Each structure stands twice: as structure tokens, then as C-alpha cells.
Amino acid sequence: MAQGGNSQLGTSQSGVSQSGNAQPGKAQAGPATPLLDRVRYPSDLRNLSNEQLRQVADELRAETIHAVSQTGGHLGASLGVVELTVAVHAVFDTPHDRLIWDVGHQAYPHKILTGRRDRIRTLRQGGGLSGFTRRSESEYDPFGAAHSSTSISAGLGMAVARRLKGEKAGRDAEHVIAVIGDGAMSAGMAYEAMNNAGASKARLIVVLNDNDMSIAPPVGAMSNYLSRLISSRPFLNLRDLMARMARRFPGPIERAARRADEYARGLLTGGTLFEELGFYYVGPIDGHDLDHLLPVLRNLRDADDLTPVLLHVVTQKGKGYAPAEASADKYHGVVKFNVVTGEQVKAPPGPPSFTKVFANALVAEAEADERVVAVTAAMPSGTGLDIFGKRFPGRTFDVGIAEQHAVTFAAGMATEGMKPFVAIYSTFLQRAYDQVVHDVALQKLPVRFAMDRAGLVGADGATHAGAYDIAYLGCIPEMVLMASADEAELAHMVATAAAIDDRPSAFRFPRGEGFGVEVPRRGTVLEIGKGRVLREGSKVAILSYGARLHEALKAADELGARGFSTTVADARFAKPLDTALVERLAREHAVLITVEEGSVGGFGSLVLQHLAWKGLLDHGLKVRPMVLPDRFIDHESPRVQYDQAGLNARQIAAAALAALGADEARALSASA
Template sequence: MPPATPLLDRIRTPADLKNYSAEQLKQIAEELRAETVHAVSQTGGHLGASLGVVELTVAIHAIFDTPKDRLIWDVGHQAYPHKILTGRRDRIRSLRQGGGLSGFTRRSESEYDPFGAAHSSTSISAGLGMAVARDMLRPGGKRNDQSVIAVIGDGSMSAGMAYEAMNNAGAMRSRLIVVLNDNDMSIAPPVGAMSAYLSRLISSRPFLSLRDVMARLARRFPAPLERAARRADEFARGILTGGTLFEELGFYYVGPIDGHNLDHLLPLLRNLRDADTGPPVLLHVVTKKGKGYPPAEAAPDKYHAVAKFNVVTGAQNKAPPGPPTYTGVFAKALIAEAERDDRIVAITAAMPSGTGLDQFQKRFPRRTFDVGIAEQHAVTFAAGMATEGIKPFVAIYSTFLQRAYDQVVHDVALQKLPVRFALDRAGLVGADGATHAGAYDIAYLGCIPEMVLMAPSDEVELAHMVATAAAHDSGPIAFRFPRGEGFGLEEVPARGTVLEIGKGRVLREGGKVALLSYGTRLQECLRAAEELAAQGLPCTVADARFAKPLDTALVERLAREHEVLVTLEEGSVCGFGALVMQHLATQGIFDAGLKFRPMCLPDAFIDHDTPKKQYEEAGLSAASIVATVLGALGEARGTATAPARA
């Protein structure tokens, strides 16, 4: 049963919150927390972070005038309570489902989402851009005509981009409010009523006005005295509140305060809203992930992202036992290699459990490095280790490695350093949608000289590719694998076998049609081959294994011995199919009349849904393969489903 929410039921837009007292807002916050728990129990999603910002969400929307005032969440998985308060409550139980609400903020979803945020550490940059645009468009207006508020989690503050933005914002002195949501006490604990009082005092208009007057007066002093006065001001407030680092970056630091106490939050946010002088402000609030839901408070790591669960017990719905996940296979295979080679280390960018490296860390704690949300640093850190003979495996989601592209090119490939890239979440990823889809790595890595690219067709092949990467010392090598379970085809070996670089394999010989798969679409190719054989069209099915170096002998044989050649991949245009096509074109094989059909993800962003439905929409199912082959042959055999999309 949904929880009773008598006050929350009256909220249609955030403006309605302005009609309630502080005591009533506390009740609304409790009802909002209960509604969030119940909704996520039915859909799954990011629970802990959202529960931690309930009071902060209520306070910001009660004090500021959204959507005129811009509110940016970083990362967007904190934003479930925000969605409920901003006119999307009736759809909150469609969260992360096909056709439903996104699990992150999204501009096309609501005017209350001014910036999409599914990758971290972007909010301060985006907020500064909005603030500068406001100042350009309203040169004669008051600086507090429109507020820009960026709420950034302390994890997101580990990324260099956040500090680049703060450095720029501090120099520009545009009016911007950054709320640092410190939910791990990683910077400073709250210090109770005195901290709240001091924060209200130094954020108040009289104090800011007096400080501004004193600053103008100090500028009349000789330069040494002015610098001394400024330092004295910073030192005095630093003693009282901390925040010296942010002050040095040009921000006016306020905090830390209890982010769950509306009696503290409301007057302080009101002060910041009304201020029209001074530099950008950083408000430091301390919150607790999972706040108000005991199971999530007790195990914030397990309730960061959850499956559907029982609200009363907190027990998450577990899928029946199935084949091992690709992530689990990777972790075991890497451990097996590391047990035989003490030069192997593992590096992750704040995703140890997501990439399976938490298991590696248990076995080799001193050979595991979590560098925080800092993908650029992770890659160059690995490159530095590689120069000294260490064998680094950099385990990063495909979508996150995009953030370190220059480092892959300049710091690794250009220097021919043997860094191993394990790209998890390759292809389409289901409920996380387009922002987390690993659609582009084949294309963006395939154009880099010296890079070896592999993709396993199943979990057994993944174990072999981990072994192959461990043995490869002549330059960078990358292998990609999808989210979720393998196929359970056979028992995964305790340790993989090193593959010959650049060699594919043929699984089935046929007639005039050849299907060449790169990655886990191989099983769909085999299903399509069965259906085509039943229609009198026996097919050759091959597993490329490598996109670079390409198995040119295999590609040429398939092209010369078959009338139709279809390539399959779980990646974007300009990927594996393009590499095959380029080779065939340079060899003049197209001149012989080959019907070549590359099948890949469409040139579009695919919304969140189940992976099965996503691949059907992308035109990469067995039925689409059959339709593509029949279309290429110009034959009207059987019933072709929707045409494949390339």
C-alpha cells in the first residue's frame, strides 16, 4: 500500500511549498521520503542518495523560485524527490521503465530540469555558464533576479572538472550558489547549533554588506595592508567554519550545517537567495545516505542502487540463479592472472563494485587503486605505472572512458604503453538508458593507432581475453563486455587461454550468406542462421574476436566465398563494420559485386527499457538479421519483420 501523504498530496508544483510553515515542511519532507521509498521499491533505482537530500530538496524548492531559478543536480540520481515535487509524482512509479521517467535529470522531461546530469561533476561548469548568460542578458538587473543553484555530491567533488569550474567561477565572481552535499563526512562533520548559527550569521545580508564595505575600505589602503586585511578576514572565518580550500578558489564558504535540519536550512538558503553582493558561495551541508529508511542507513553501499524490494523488510528481489555475470567473470579471470603475476594491478574510477574490482581488492588490497571520479587521472596514472613495468588493468565503464579520451590517445597510445582497458557496460544497458550506454568505444578506440580491440562473444571468451590482455606487452589493448549475465554455454575456465592476436574463428559453414559477429550478438547470429537454414539458406557464422587488428584473411574469405556478408556489433556507426568495409574497399573486393550489410546501433540515442526491447528497437535481433539477409538477396522468403537499422 502506498504511504499516507496528506500534505504532499496538496503539492502540485514547488511554488505550493511557499504556503506552508517550517513545521509543515518537516511533515512534507517525511511524506516525501516515504513516497520515494515506496516508489523505488516498485521500480528499483538509486535510493540512498535520494533519501539523503529530501530535506535539502524541500528547502531549496520552498525558498527559491524554480524553474526561473535554475537548480542543477549532480549527479542526477539524487533527484527522485525533486521529480516528485516538480509535477512528476503521477509518473514516479514508471521510473527507469520503458516509456517512463528517466533515472536522471533530463531537459526534455521537465522545465524543472535545466541540465541533464547522468555523468558526474558537471554541475558547477553548467551552473557558471547559466549565471554568466544571465548576467549578459540582464546587464541592468539586480544580481539576485535569478539564482543558479548547483547541488553537487562530495563524490563528484573528486573530479578535476569540478575544481576547474570553481577556479573559473571564483575568478569571474558571477553570482552562483554551490551546495556541497557531503554525505560521507569525507570533508568535515557538522558541529551542531553553533555551526548553524555562525553559518546564518556570515551568510546574512548585514554581515555581507558590512564585509563588502570593509573590503572597499581596505582597497584604499596600500597594497600590503589590503592583502593583510583580506587574509585576516579569510583566516578569521576559516577558524570558525573551515572551508579554506574553497576560499582560496574564490568562493565564499558557509558551513558545515546539518542537511536534514530544516530549521537551519531554510533561513540560511533565504539569506543566500537575498544576497546581491559578493563572490560565488559554497554552502557545505552534511547529510546521511539512506536517511530515514533504516535498511538503507545500515547499508548505504547496498542501497545506493537497488532492485525492487520489500518496503517493510528491505529485502531486495533477487533474480533466480543464472549464469555468471560478465563483470564477475572478468573479476575472477583477473584474479587468476594476478595470482601468477605480481606486476598486475587494477585501477578504477570510483566504481569498484560496478566493475568487479571489489573482489580483486579483497584478494589484492595493495594492488587495487580507486582514484575517485577521475577517469583522466586514472588513465595517465596507469600509463605512468606501465612505464615502470607494471601491468595496469583500467576497469572503467565504456561510457565513462569517453571522459578520458585525450589521455588514451596522448598518454597511452602515442607512447605505445601496455595499458589494459576493461570496458564494462558495453552496448545497451537497460534502465540507465542512453547516458550510460556503451555505444561508442569501438568507433572512438578503433581510430587510434597501436590499439588492439577485442570483444568476447560469451563469458568463456571473456576469460580468454583477460588472459590475452595480461600477456600483451607491446602496446595498449582493450576489451569490451556487456552488463548482465552470460549465456551459461559451458563452465568458465579457472584461467583463460591466450588468444592469437588478430585471429577470429568460424563456428558454422554455410552457402551464399556469411554472418560476421563482433561481440555477444553471436548468439543472435546463430539463431538467425538456424532460421535461414530452415528456409533453404545455409549460413556461415564467424566470430571476429578482434576489431583491431582485423583478421583480414577471414574477412576476405567470407567476402569472396559468399554473395552476402553481414557484420554485427553492439556499437555505433563508424565501428567494426566500418573497419571491415574499409579493408574490403581497399582490396577491391566490392568490385566483385559483394552485397555487404553492416548492422550496428542506429544513429540515435536509445531510451531506457529492458535490454531485450532496446536491441529489438535497434534492429539487432535474430529476426532483424534474417530480414537484412533476405533483403540483400532480394528474396521474399518467409515473413520478414521490421527492417534492420544501421
């Protein structure tokens, strides 16, 4: 049994009471952390004994659990790297040595150890710490991340830059350590980076955090011993000597000697793939056992001539907290919870989420058409495809963190007459843009893109905001683009996408609960390129694309109260644009406001383009496209984010009044 991080959260280990009287959502006393209290920065770890470091790890785990219980966030992954975090910071000279966390959602213990403990209970809150690594937040975060599989590329860039500036050798070397989870290793970018790193011979340490045993054979004492042996200075020196000797022989003998070395270590430890990519493989070792982690890391730190190395550590998501160990999926990301019981705070019953509405609508389409299939890139629960997968397991495909592959894989299915839906977050579809253009749109293949998390997303912040898809898909010829204003519209758009069989289509919907609109059992196919008018007026027209429609209706109420009759329309489609509706609104109103949850260059730009060529901007019409501002919006509640973005009802009404005249704008500002 590993010696580090095995304690459950009982009083004896963590200081968290097991009384069971605490209620979810109520603040509970923090754990006793006498040794962790003495650690302000990683340098404070470097004079501690192994036994003291184990105590720091136990206390760090308890502190992480307690902090996340108050804020919500990514718990399971952070608990899995507690010992690894302590070990890396204790062995390496961070921040001078660069430590990069892939994705960054497992970096909560890292934040606690790097001068941010006093703010750890502001995680993902407005004005607080980011839920991911962030360069502007700390010098201990040398590279920001929230999307996966970037760490090795970034680390290699740092290592090469340091070599160009004059790299030192041995213990005085400048080190770059990239920690990547095995989920992130499913993305092609990681292997592209490893291939480049292996050829470059840069001084780079990649730590593969294998947290579900998907790569590793069982870890045991022999494996740990071998890892220490092959990372040790005597072994590396002997290996270097044998390599120099082999080079004195003819080419075939040299190659045979090199292959023999790789084969022998591959038999003992695995890792042949990484060796073929040019990495020196060490592992697997128990990532929760500091008695093994520390000496291996010290060996790698002190090696005189270290080529790229991959250290394979096996960890357990949720380690040390029984509820998270028992249910890694439910405790990957959590809301506030009771530390003692593990019970998460449940929101009051409300309308179903847009994600669930999408999943149910897709199930209805699949029941009616056996050609409907679903593809996700490692996000089955996040996209609702876990619901679809339970109903149609043989028609659900999770391709791993490989968005590019997901799109082209779907394109291949479309060539054979299937109806693939690629369910993907808007922010993650950015990673497959070339595939959308080249492999789908250029060939007019009917792949359907269901883009979740459209617009601003709250606590996940700018890295996960769906801000750009309207613009980056709107410029692609013959792409059908839709945005749902409510749950019923989403169901209709799923049905509409299923019916489009001659070109690609995409529809977007926001994160979170719907508006309580009644949802049909199965959606109705919409007329392509036709919007709808919800309220007729004569002075101001508000044309909404997406889920700001409800704010547009509220803005119309405000304008009506001030005597300005207002039309409100739901565009439904950005492409093809309902040109007849746009022209009518332009001709019959003094002011036209377009509203969307996307960046400049999106729906409003398409409207302006059409109006300009029709000459409808030449005769006094005032058009005000309202989009997300030209800046990244930090993590906050969605309501506050949209207020900061200027896309709530008050600001829509103010924009209309400002276009009409300064007096009305001042009147609205005074009443706000």
C-alpha cells in the first residue's frame, strides 16, 4: 500500500469531523493543517523530510477537498495529483524550473502550494482564482491552459528557447516539466509534439499522469524498483557508455545494439511507443507513493545529459476521498458539497437543461431514423450523449479528445449515407476548423454540428466561452447555421438538421437550464432560412439570434413603457439569412438592433452585409449590431457576464434609445 495520500477524511488524518451533522451548502470548519500552514511557497518544501512531505500531502488533500466543497470545481483530477504536485515542487526549483499542467483543471493543489492558498476559496468566483492555470495569475503558471493536450508542445518550446539562451547541465540545468493526463494523450497534438521533441533532443521531462490504468500494467514493487534503476545516474552512464561503444561498430551492429536496449527495457516496463518517438521511458510508478516518486524525480533532475524523458505515473482520480474514489465521473466536476457525506448541493427543481433537451430530441430522431448516429470527443455526459448512448449504444461513438478526428470520422460516415451528429462544445470545435472546411463543407457532406455552451458559460470563464462559432462558421459557403432561442426551438432545430441531407448544418444552444418552455416529444422541421416575428411594433426592431431573445422581449417592454413601439423577431437562421424579414424590418422601422451571443463578424455582420448591398443603409436607417465585446470576459455568473458584455435587456433598450436620440438614452440611464 502506498504511503502517501491514503488517508480518508477522518479527524485523525485531516482534521475534518466525521460527526455527520453538517448540512450541504453550509460552511464547515476547515481541516487542521499544521505543517501545510508553514508552506507558503514551494521553496518551503525543499528542507522537509519524506515523512514531513507525506504529511503535507495529506493536509493538502484535506485542504483541497474543503476548499472545493465551498466553491465547486474540478475535484477528482486535483485529488489524484496531490502527491505528484508535492513531489515535483519539492524536487525542482519552481518557478525557475517550468512546470506546465495540461488542461489545468487538476492544478488546485498546485495553486495552494504556490502562494495562492489565501484565495483558494475564491476559485471560479467573480474576481477570484481561475479554475485553470493562468499566466497572469502567478509566475508559477508559465503557460495558461484549459483545453487539452497543449503541454508538451509548450514545454518543448520553452526547453528549446532555454537551450538557445545557454542551457546548463546536470543539477544546475534549467528544467521543463509537462504533466499530461492520459485522456489528453488521446489527442494527436500530444504525439505531434512528442515526435518533434524526440527528434530535437531537447531537455524535457513529460510526466504521464495515468489516472485510469488505460495504459499501464499493474504497478508493483518490481516496477517501482526498475523505474528507479533505469532513471539512476549509474544506469544512464552505463547506457551512454554502451551507446558510444556501439557507435564504433558498423551501422547494422549499432542499430542492433540500440534496438536491443529499447527492447529490453520495453519488456520490463512497457513504453515502447514512447521510445519509438525518441523519449527515454521510465515507469510505471505509483503516483501516490512519495518514497518512489521523490528518488525518481531527483534522478531525472540530476542527469547530466538528459534527452526527452517520459515518466509514467499511475494515479487514481479522487484519491483519498471515498465519495470521489467510488464515483470518479460524478466527482470530476462538482458543485458545492458536504465534506463529511459527499452529498452535493442540489439546485431547486427547474426546467431541464438545454443539453438534456438536445439529447432527448436526438433520441427521438434516432428512434425514427436508424441512420442517425452521434459522435463526441470525450464529452459524453457534458454533451448529453450519455443519454443517447444508453438508448443507442451501437450508434454512439466517443473518439477521445480528438476533435479533428471526430469531424472527419463523421464526414466518412456521411459519405455512406449515415446521419452523423457531432455533439461538441463551441469552444472545442475551434480545434477542428480545417476539418469542418475541408473534409465536410467543401464536399457538401451533411454532417450536423450540435454546439453546446454557446455564448458565455459562467465559472469556466473565457477559455470555455462559445464566442466565435457564428463568425467562423458563418464565412463557410453553404453551411446552414441555426441558433435556438429556447428549448422548443432546440428540439425543432435537431429535427431540421436531421432532415438536411445535401449540405452541412450547425445549431448552437447555451449552457444551463432552459426557460420552462414546453418541449414537443419530437421537433418539427423548420423552413430553412425563415425567422419568426413574436411582437409587432413600428419604431424600433430588435432582431435576436439565439437565447438573448428573452432579454430582447424585456427590452421591448422597457421601450414600450417609454412610448416606443417595438418589433421583436427571432432570426432562427444566420445562414441562409431570412432576407425578406431583414428587409421588412429595415424598411418599416427607424432603428434596427441585432443581438447575438457571439463575437463581431457573426450574425450582425451578415445582416449589415445584406442591407448595405440592398442600399437600405442609405436612407437614415440606424443599425446597431450588439455582440460580445472585443475582450475576454472573466469567470463570473452568467447574469453578471452578460451585464458586463452589455447584452442584457437594459442595455439593449439603452442602445435603441441612444440611436433614437440622446435625451431618451439619458432618461433610461437615470432610471437604471
